[in-house]
Amino acid sequence: MLSAKYIKIFIGGVIQGVGFRPFIYRLAREMDLNGWVKNLGGRVEILVNRDKSEDFIQRIMDEAPNSSQIYDIETQIYDGNEVLKDFKILESQREKLGLQPLTKDRAICDVCLLEMEDKTNRHYGYAFTNCTDCGPRYSILKTLPYDRKNTSMSSFKMCSECQNEYKNPEDRRFHAQTNSCLKCAIDLKFYHQGELKGINEQAIEKCAIALKEGKIIALKGIGGFTLICNAMNDESIQRLRKKKHRPKKPFALMVRDIQMALKLVYLSNQEIEALTSSVAPIVLARKKNFMDTEKIAPNIETLGIVLPYSGLHHLLFQQIDFPIVFTSANISGEPIIKNFDELLKKLDGIFDGVLDYEREIVHFIDDSVVRLIAGEMRPIRLGRGLAPLDLNIDINSINVCVGMGAEQKSSLTYAYMDEYIVSPYIGDLDNPDTEKRYEEIFDFFGQIYSLKPDILARDLHNNHHSSIISAKKSTQIQCKEIKIQHHQAHFCAIFAEAILQGMDIKKENKVLGIIWDGSGLGDDGNIWGGEIFLGNLCSIERIGHFKPFGLIGGEEAIKKIYKIGYGLALECGANKIIESYEKIIPKKESMLLKMMFEKNINTIKTTSVGRLFDAVASICGLVQNNHYDGQTGMILEKLSKGSLTQECYDFKITQGTILYEKMILQLQEDILTKDFEKIAKKFINTLAKIVLDFALSYPGYCVVFSGGVFQNKALCEKILELFKPHNIRFYMHKLLPPNDTCISFGQAVYAQYHFRDKK
Ligand SMILES: [Zn+2]
Ligand SMILES: [Zn+2]
Structure with missing residues (x-):
């Protein structure tokens, strides 16, 4: 040897x-x-x-x-x-070695862009110019290893020049699986009202003209179709809102470059860095001129901005000088559409023209969304460029486990040994099409890794679609099912992420977990969402929660939030608020709601902080119908920025139960002043103060945060401001979104830890 x-x-x-x-x-x-x-x-x-x-x-x-x-x-x-x-x-070989990270889609690189702009270069003006350093990956991947024949590029034959680049190890396109050029092009086609109007260069020209005329175009992107229109044309935006049935939900904008972005939003260096990175996410940035963007993102502080990330986007921006609305082409709640036929079937009548190309999108994937919160860029949606996310956690399990995710903002996590692969954001599973895509991703991961799951880790709620599919799959593949409470899964997700990010905690150390979100079924049959845990992966103790209040009419109240505000007012005996509701709710309905509340009919109890945000926004008369998830949080956040008050409302913590009656009674008086900015700020200050009080009663523990409520920048930053003088250690999500997309990961971590050495 x-x-x-x-x-x-x-x-x-x-x-x-x-x-x-x-x-x-x-x-x-x-x-x-x-x-x-x-x-x-x-x-x-x-x-x-x-x-x-x-x-x-x-x-x-x-x-x-x-x-x-x-x-x-x-x-x-x-x-x-x-x-x-x-x-x-040497030629690629397939080896079964458990879970391997999957390569992610990357924005076009600067070198390729320069070639596209260089008249003497053979890639001049070619929309699908890419190299080994850039371009689509996961979205075109059919199986491993990542080789052209295993992607949707397989049907495109390279011309001799492309072939030479591909074969030459000295070339920067050596084995660039997406290599193609104008000679062996992926054709672009522009259709207007069903008629083919142009191919390739002409297609882009015609598309730009249509945009200038105020038309709505369905544009085939990397992970699916997007609907685009001139963002400076109010009529187009209104038409798009009407057709998409999205009266209030904010749209993101694609801008040509940072200069164009700076006309609309404030950008820090960190935000610019994120925008121009190879992930090229949508960055939620602070609006500059509210007048210009109010129709695009009504009543909130932020505007989503994204830069062109494919050659096609760049070519389009050579011909237009305005930002474009950039929103996934789908019916509300359904997954993003990935092919032409589906587009016609589902969205016919919504768009005027289509810019389509030949290459198949194998996996739909939404744009990632990130936001600067408490000094860090943090993911809000795990999509293109960030997912599939691969994490190495030092929990070596002999089992193959799949975390089945939550009902909303769902994802799937495959785990084996110390590898964890988190799928992109899938969406809300109460929609049949989303459910279908969810199953497809489940099957895809099983197939590429050739691994049969031993454990499916899913939510407590038996009627969730993820649970129903889990039950079906576990029978089919004959494996074990484990149930994990929603907020405990959040806790495991943030715990594992904190360790991974080098927080000074060991697996056996306990941390204080503040888990606040919209809803999840609790151990006691109530809907939880304002939970405080002390524990680690081994055991999690619920040491605190908000006092449960009645959600009249159950889940339906989440859309009609005046029911939440009314219920909370009844709960707290806030007579002036009750009276003002009885002026706006028809008498018959308010009597019925009151009766349901008093007799506890179709009224579920909740501890949810998300619902408290809804109640406060409704009591103030700001919103009565929720148009999208997180709407009231974003509205209160924006208002709170208008006040500098340090005041809080009164609350009490008795044996871990957070009592807020006094807050509602004080709020009742504040409403008379109509100073909603101050009310919003005081409400957020109060929530932050509650966190501080818990942290101070459990000194020495690192405090970790998970749940959709922590997408609220104002709240997160207020908490850290209060923590600072006390030197309290804390960790907030940086790799996964704090919302329910992180649930599948938390479920997998829990199951892998508890069954690491037993089948
Ligand atoms: Zn490149
Ligand atoms: Zn070629």
């Missing part, structure tokens, strides 16, 4: 579709090494001269491509005694 000339190096991590093998090839050539490199379907195997291997490994770690991530490097002495003369890239 001592005389062995060669050594094998295995590298694991994000190394597929990021130009890793060409990088190894060039480095080996440069260092005069002999041997080969090959892809094992998630890992890379390299054979090189043993004597120079140390330097070689060091340089791999120092110089690896930006978009790659190395998780582990192993070496193995190779005792073959053949003599190798040069360095080669």
Whole structure:
């Protein structure tokens, strides 16, 4: 063995579709090494001269491509005694090694963009220009390993020039699976009112003209169709709102560049960095001129901004000089549409024209959404560029587990050994089409990893669609099912993320978990959502919660929030508020609601902070019907920014129960002043003060936060302001959204921890 000339190096991590093998090839050539490199379907195997291997490994770690991530490097002495003369890239091999990170979609890179703008370059003006460093990945992936034949590029034959680039290890398009050019083009087609009006260059021209005329266009993007129109044209926006049945929900805008964005919103360096990153997410930024953008995002502080992220977007912006509304093409609550036929079937009549192209979108994926909260860019929606998210958690389990996710903002998490793969945001499962896509993703992950799940980890609620599918799948594949309470899953998600991000807590240490959101079934049959836990992965104790109040009419009240406000007023005996409701609710209805409340008919009890936001917004007369999830939180947040008061409402904590009657009674008096900015600020201050009081009663514990309520920037930042003088350690989500998309991950972590060494 001592005389062995060669050594094998295995590298694991994000190394597929990021130009890793060409990088190894060039480095080996440069260092005069002999041997080969090959892809094992998630890992890379390299054979090189043993004597120079140390330097070689060091340089791999120092110089690896930006978009790659190395998780582990192993070496193995190779005792073959053949003599190798040069360095080669060998054909890919499929190896079943458990879960491998999947490569993510990336925005077009600067080098490709320059080529597209260079008249002498053969990629000039070509909408699908990409290289090993950029372009679609997951959205076109059919199976592993990530090779052209396993993607929806397989039906496009490369011209000889593209073929040469693809084959040449010295070229920056060596093994660029999406390689194509004008000669072997993916055709673009523009249709207007059902008629083909232009192909390729002409298609873009015609599309730009239609936008200038105020038309609504369905544009095929990376992860699905988006509806676009001129954002400066009020009539187009109104038409789009009417047709999409979205009277209030904010739209995001795509702008040509940062300069155009700065006319609409304030941007910090961190936000600019996020916008221009290869993820190219929608950034929720603070509006500059409310007049200009009020129709786009009514009554809230933020506006979603995204920069062009594909060659096609850039070509379009060469011909228009205004921002465009950029919203997923779907019927409210349904998944984003990914092909032309479906578009016609579902949205016919909503758009005037379609800009379509030939390549198939294999996986729908929404744009990611991020927001600067408490000094960090934090995900709000896990989509293109961020997902599938791969996390390595130091819980080595012998089981393959699938976290089945929540009912709203659902996702799926596959876990095995120390690997966790979180799917992109899927959506709300009460919609049959979303449910279908959810099952497709479940099957896709099972198929690419060739792993049969041992455990399905799902919610307590038996009637959730995720639970029904879980029951069906567990019978089909004959595996175990484990139920985890919704907020405990949130707790596990933030706990594992905090450890992963290097917080100074060990798995056996306890942390204080503030888990506030809209709703989730609790252990006691009530709807929880204002929970405080003390614990770790091993045991979670509910040490605090808001006093439950009646949700009259059950779940339906979530849309008609005057019922929540009225119920809370009845609960607290706030007579002036009750009276004012009785003026706006028809007498018959208010009598019925009161009777239901008093006799406890069709009234469920909830501890939800999300519902408290609804109640306060309704009591103030700001909103009576909820148009989208989180609406009241965003409205109160915006108002709160208008007041500098440090005042709080009174509350009491008795044996962990948070009593807020006094708050509602004081609020009742404040309403007479009509200073809603101050009321909103006092309400948010009060919630932050409640968190501080718990943190101070449990000194020394790190405080972690999860649940949709913590998408509220004003609340998060107020809490940290109160924490500062006390030096309280805390952690907020940075890798996963705080909302229900993180549930599948939390479920998987819980199950993998508790069943790590037993089947
Ligand atoms: Zn590129
Ligand atoms: Zn070509």
